[in-house]
Amino acid sequence: DAKTTQPPSMDCAEGRAANLPCNHSTISGNEYVYWYRQIHSQGPQYIIHGLKNNETNEMASLIITEDRKSSTLILPHATLRDTAVYYCIVRGVYSGGGADGLTFGKGTHLIIQP
């Protein structure tokens, strides 16, 4: 699976849009970009995933660059409850569980400031 690079931490003011970047320059054509978040001591929560088109759901938007080498997760109106570690993961479509399930890096610790 392609490796991802994320900033270790970010701050965002409550009510503003939080934009979390992720670089995945070695992504393959059949690999999806997944985003999860983990609130302290809880299990990771699925947020969104995409292949090449931008995606939006009730939680967030995912913007993937045309060359697919990077993406941005957007939380449109951040709240204090969005404070968490956000993981960007690249995963092949037909890899099933794969050799290691999902590979979690260190993620970005997003802190929403009141």
Add this chain to the structure above:
Amino acid sequence: EAGVTQSPTHLIKTRGQQATLRCSPISGHTSVYWYQQALGLGLQFLLWYDEGEERNRGNFPPRFSGRQFPNYSSELNVNALELEDSALYLCASRDEGRTNYGYTFGSGTRLTVV
């Protein structure tokens, strides 16, 4: 729809003892994944079960083992507990028939070895 459930929530064991952790996947999901998250560290893949078979395991010693039952629930067993086994153990399930769909995690079992 019930999510992934794990039990117990907390478990305290003495070094050298055995621990058994349980996981019930989402109804209809046939795959179960186990992860270990030690304090301050990322999620490390432990085991993957699908259709009752162990499909793959991470870089953990053989004293970490498990099984999957006909109803797709799963047990993780840790023998000869060591202090460094203290961690949050997370279980995730997935519908392998939908290979581009996300994983759903449980809330975890906090194992403390004293």
